[in-house]
Amino acid sequence: GESVGLHLPTLSVQEGDNSIINCAYSNSASDYFIWYKQESGKGPQFIIDIRSNMDKRQGQRVTVLLNKTVKHLSLQIAATQPGDSAVYFCVVGGYQKVTFGTGTKLQVIP
Amino acid sequence: GAVVSQHPSRVICKSGTSVKIECRSLDFQATTMFWYRQFPKQSLMLMATSNEGSKATYEQGVEKDKFLINHASLTLSTLTVTSAHPEDSSFYICSASKAGRGEGETQYFGPGTRLLVL
Secondary structure: OOOOOOOEEEEEEEOOOOOEEEEEEOOOOOOOOEEEEEEOOOEEEEEEEEEEOOOOEOOOOOOEEEOOOOOOOEEEEOOOOHHOOOOEEEEEEOOEOOOOOOOOEEEEEE | OEEEEEEOOOOEEEEOEEEEEEEEEEEEEEEEEEEEEEOOOOOOOEEEEEEOOOOOEOOOOOHHHHEEEEEOOEEEEEEEEEEOOOHHHHEEEEEEEEEEOOOOEEEEEEOOOOEEOO
C-alpha cells in the first residue's frame, strides 16, 4: 500500500533563512502531489501542488521540487517568517484519493 | 475562491448524545466531500468520502452506523456522531473538491470542529 513519510519531524529555522521540508513516497504511480500547511487548531491550508509531468513549480516564496526517480518531494520556503510556523503535510494522490504524510513541524526562531 | 466552512467550530456534549457537524462549500460546488479525524499531534485520517446524492464510502475500521454522513447537496455534507463516547473526542475536519476532473484532486479544507465528549 501507499506509504508517505517525512525525513524530519521537526525543523527549526532562523527567521529570514530558507526552509526545506522533505517528503518521501512509495507509490511510483502517484501523479499528483500537494503541500498543505496546518496551523494549530485549524484545518489544513493549500499551499502548492505539482503534477508528475513536472519537476519544479514555484509560488509566492514557495517552491516544490519533485524527483520521481527517488520518489522524493520537497517544499522550499524562502525568507522564512514567524507566520510560517505550522505543521506541513505532503499529500500524495491521484484523482480524489489522497494520503496524508506524518507532517513536519516548522518552528521559526525570531 | 475555494472556501469551506464548518459548524460548529467547537462542541462539548454528554456521553450518549448525538452530535451533528456541518460542512459547507461557500463559493463552489463540491462533487465530493471528505471527512477526516485528527488526534493531537497526528496526521489526518480519512474517515469517509461522500458524493452528493449517494451513500458515503467509509474507510476500513470506520463504523458507518456510528458516523452517519449525509451529502444532501453540492454545497453541504453533514457528519453525525451517534451515541458519542469520550473516545470519540477529536478534531473533525471536512474537505471538498471542485466539480470536474482536473480540478477534483485538490481538496479545500474546512477549519475543523473540536468535539469533546464528557
